[in-house]
Amino acid sequence: MKLNELTIKEAQTGLREKKFTAVELTQACLDRIKERNKDLNAFITVCEESALVEAARADEMLAKGTDSPLTGIPFAVKDAICTAGVRSTGSAKILDNYTPPYDATVIKKIREQGGILIGKNNCDAFGHGASNENSMYGPVRNPHDLSKVSGGSSGGSAAAVADNMCIFAIAEDTGGSIRQPASFCGIVGMRPSYGRNSRFGIMPMASSYDTVGPMTKTVEDMAIVMSVIAGADKLDSTTVPEEVPNYESNLNLDLSGLRVGVPKEYFELDGLDKEVRELVEKQIKNLEKQGATIVDVSLPFTKYAMAVYYVLVPSEVSSNFGRLDGVRYGVRAEASNLFDVYANSREQGFPEEVKRRIMIGTYALSSGYYDAYYKKAQQVRTLICLDFDRVFSEVDVLVTPTSPYAAFELGAKSQDPIALYLADVFMSPAACAGIPGISVPVGKNKAGLPVGMQVMGPRLSEVLVMKVANKITQ
């Protein structure tokens, strides 16, 4: 096995047993990036020099015995997350030249442990998308089939982990951007509860929805990274003060007595692919065989989640993106007056989808339409939260497909924004409610494309959600 193919756990052990060095491990990832990035386009920036310097430092920490769980482990970061001294574009030309002076809190925590930042991943611009085709740096291709999308918006991170260009990645999930590309590329991805991980230094998309989470090769690796990055942060007042459990200590769970809910609305969807349904149902049987009690449940407000999401998220986008005006950060377009500075910088610096969302959100927030759209959507969002509260008094976790289908052809939906919005159908409910959801691979369809299954739990139930996910075997 090549070094870049290792999991975090295996790499940790190998580094500590001195079977190889952090420099060798990092070099193996850099070599893989060199070989594959021209086909996949998973990285916008590769930190070749600084990664090797950081790796040498990690080797010193390991030699001195001052190492921590992520010392010497190469990781990649979605380009919509700020990294000190490393260009962070958000995959939009308006920030083409932007190098943040600080690390996002979650990145700082990993780098302080000696984790090695190997590069920045391509994504849909600022996280707007479900196929990675809204990037101004070109689409990311799926490592399992180059004619297919990698999913989005964290498609570059998913492809990088799946193709062994790094050992793990950190990405952002507003409405599915970690879970859906994880499912399309056959890896593990978790959206944690809202407020569990600090959002400080994440380029804000929709602040009441945004979460940061890991993308890994195994559930065990997910637990290792979560133990490092989770927790309250004085720089993000929406983080919760609850203590961070040791996610890693005991991932084994006796499933007897566990109530696993199967929400009928997710399985009745017209567009649910037959092979996806079969692979997920096989896993539900598998959980039952291991002792879980399967309970049919209903979440009647699920059907409104997409509509709620696509009113509230653009509203928050329209407000958050006021800061990107060509004056304060990034690229300033040529213009003879102030108005044109704003207009030209945004015209040239944003892709269509970002402009569309700013306009939809501005409309939904305008005084004439606020009550009809924004306020109504907030009210329905509360009903979606109450749906989950009720169902979690009946069951411990919920299982669903992550996406209604496996990865689709590049270009198949890129001309139809609504079709792309619908790709989030199984992921936006958890996003509206701020609960955790993890996607784990459950096998491949006949075309050889990975399929993912989602496990959701009540707020702050990441430990349970990971334990159940760990019982799912392909």
Ligand code: GLN
């Ligand atoms: N597909 C969703 C959207 O376009 C997901 C975004 C995200 O989670 N960042 O809004």
